[in-house]
Amino acid sequence: MALDGVTLAYLVNELAPQLKGARIDKIFQPEKEEIHIQLRLPQGNRKLLLNAGATTPRFHLTGESKKNPPSPPMFCMILRKHLEGGKLVGLYQKELERVITFAIQNYNDRGDLVTLHLHLEIMGKHSNLILVDPATETILDGLKRYSHALSRYREVLPGRTYLSPPSQGKIPPTENEDRWRQAFSPDDLDRLLTKVLLAHFAGISPELAWEIVIQAGLTADTYLHQCGDIDLSRLFQAYRRLGNPEGTPEISPCLYYPPGFKASPSAFTFVPFQQYQDLILKKAPSLNEALESFFSARFSANVLEAKRGSLRKVVQEQQTHFRKKLNVYAEAISSAESSLAYQRWGELLTANLHRIPPGSPEITVEDYYDPALSAVIIPLDPHLSAIDNAQRYYKLYNKAKATLLKAKQLQESAVSEVNYLDSLRVSLEQAASLPELNEIQLELVDQGYLSGKHLKNEASKVKKGRSPAKAKAKSSLKSPKEKIHPRVYRSSQDRIIYVGKNNAQNDWLSLRKGKPNDLWLHVKQIPGSHVLVPLEEGEEFPDDATLEEAAALAIYYSQSRGSSQVAVDYTHVKQLKKPNSAKPGMVIYDQNWTLYLTPKQEILERLLAGEEDTN
Structure with missing residues (x-):
């Protein structure tokens, strides 16, 4: 399910009491569009993840650790300067917009206690993380900077005034059915119910709109003009249960898994959804844990597929290379096999030397290899003698025989390579974890398909340092014989x-x-x-x-x-x-x-x- 405004509201309601008063110990930026904030709480340290990427923008607590770059990016340094040592005093969402604000108190360079706002804008490819001084609404910096050349509405640059993302003009949640119905216009009559809900009501994603319609006892292809008064009442009750966080404070977070073995979750919801009834439902202890499990699995799957794709490309390139070679060898073998007849021509010329006048362009002789003694026309080089013409055909035959022998050896070797690469391709497609792909990568290095420079560099560093673990590090470049599972x-x-x-x-x-x-x-x-x-x-x-x-x-x-x-x-x-x-x-x-x-x-x-x- 998408991380829509309604789901974000439930997440804010869940995490705000836990995080209020937390001290910010350290800030990291392990990914280009992801910030990790180490929080110190009475119940223990926690890590807050803020992602402003185009594909998986989100925030939640996480136990995941990622490798940090050797030097922190500029935005990370700005956050460290202004926020490290500060206290998180508020976490809130304006209505059901997908903008989450973290209010943080800290002392500035002059020693004054100030409050800064860190806005996480979760808006697909336009997602961003922006640090703002609320006293003047001045932008201190943004994870993604852009000027009016990219956005006519606003600039995200240090020193510019912060403008909230433009409002979509949607109606906030309401408990009044009459007011809810007033949102519909005559133009909506010929629109699907899911489209009407998306167009008029804040915080609703396509999945949530579909679920509201389903729980109202209607189908996803129902139009507004097909609904009677009872249908609209049921639709409002379903909307009130699912689309109004204030009206449904109790949630039951769920993860949904496809039928299969060791499958990653396909969706998460704050309450059970009927549209996912064909999937395997597993209850989550909290919405935060549901999000962490879902996105952690997605991240792992993305890393796995990225590595699988890079290794697959290597194997495919090698397969194409050897198949081209096989075509060349097949042509060479076919040409050489057709040239083996030159031996017979040489023997026929040798047997008929006395019949060949000097300067003849060709000669017709009887083929004594054929029981019917058929006539054979043999082309001749008029500048050569009869015996030299015979020797020329013997040389062409010997060359064809040598070519045939060598081409068949090369063909067998290429066939072996293609078969081996086919087996590698099967292993690649069926690998289910990163360690399995790492083993295949080592195999590609061992077979010379990959350079393995980074592995050699690691080995050389260990060697220069004269580490007692030198032998162990050296052996790690080879297949881990003692770690086979x-x-x-x-x-x-x-x-x-x-x-x-x-x-x-x-x-x-x-x-x-x-x-x-x-x-x-x-x-x-x-x-x-x-x-x-x-x-x-x-x-x-x-x-x-x-x-x-x-x-x-x-x-x-x-x-x-x-x-x-x-x-x-x-x-x-x-x-x-x-x-x-x-x-x-x-x-x-x-x-x-x-x-x-x-x-x-x-x-x-x-x-x-x-x-x-x-x-």
Whole structure:
């Protein structure tokens, strides 16, 4: 749900009593458009987050710590100068506007006690954080500075007069139904109810307008002219419950999660919303905690997707590079194969030297390789002798044969690279956390697809400092062999099933973790994770249920996810071999069994929901 004026009002009502009188210890600016204020309270220290970004503007208490830049930005230094050591004496919202004001008392340079206002304007791409002296309404500074060249309405520059964002002229909450109905005009009759509510009443977002209509027993596509007197009365009661913070002081904050496994919250609300009834509802202890959980998960997801995107770009570029090479090799092989016929022409010329007069441009001979002795026309260079023409064709043949041999070797190498990159792509798309992506990044560095300069720089710093942890830091540049945490599941028969998260883990599971008699599974000839089922001594196979569930996991963590009748190979670890110079995650085997399976959704849901935490 959007952080609209109504939700902000509930948040202010919740936090104002907690924060009043708090001392400001320290101010940080870890992000370009985000400020963290360390508060000292009787019940303990808290951190207040103020975000004026275009995508997630907000404020709430947080326990999250972010890395700060080496030197604080200018706006952070201005805030430190005026606010550090001060006391938060007020937190309020004007009507239901999305402008939150923090009133802070502190001593100025002359030793006088003054009150300053820090305005957080939550308005999408126009969001801002502005420090103002309320005595003169003078702007001390703004997180985003802009002049009349960008805004005709106002300037946000030090020394300019602060103007509140322009009013939208909407009606504040009312308890009077007649006054509420008077807000409607004849022009509204042909408008959807959600649009009418958005146009006339303060503090309402599209989601909240939709919820008001739903809780009034109407549908989102209902127009105002379709409503009778009873419908309007029900609509007013729903508005009074949801759109008037003064009329509904009691709230029940909620988080909503999509069906799935380890999913991030999709929405938050201050009371349960009917429009989210298909999602999984979880009650939150407070609205602040609901906001913190929601935005923290969104931030983590954004960081995860940003890193996934950068690594995906590297893999895609390499895939394009090697596929272009494959096209070049295919053309070279095709050309060389067509040139192999020059050997026959050379032999036919050698057998017919006595028939070739000097200066001939061509000769027609019988092809004794053909049982029908068909005639073959062989072009000749008239400037060369008959024997030199034959030798020229032998040289062209030998060149084609050498080209064919080399091109096929390069083609095999390129095919191996493409297959390996396909496996990396699968691991990338299925990685569920930042550490998993970091492992894939290390693998890309090890394979030479990324430079890893920042890692090398860190290692060189440790080396120069002669730290006793030098060996440990050096080993951190490589795959963390002692910190491998594959996915771990339990079958319905309480058997352990291991699943590799990336190629390095696949190698570790198959070649180090697995015992010779353990069962190994992998989707046939398709990139995917290695799956390992430990077996007892003397046990050849697990029970049928465990085998089916392990195969289902192999399919789920492969490029065949969502397909039906997928071929899954299974064999014992002792059958696995890793060829010399093979890429990570690449193994071969001679003896195996194959199971064709369409994973059952209920089995996958139970397995994935029961994943064990190995970190």
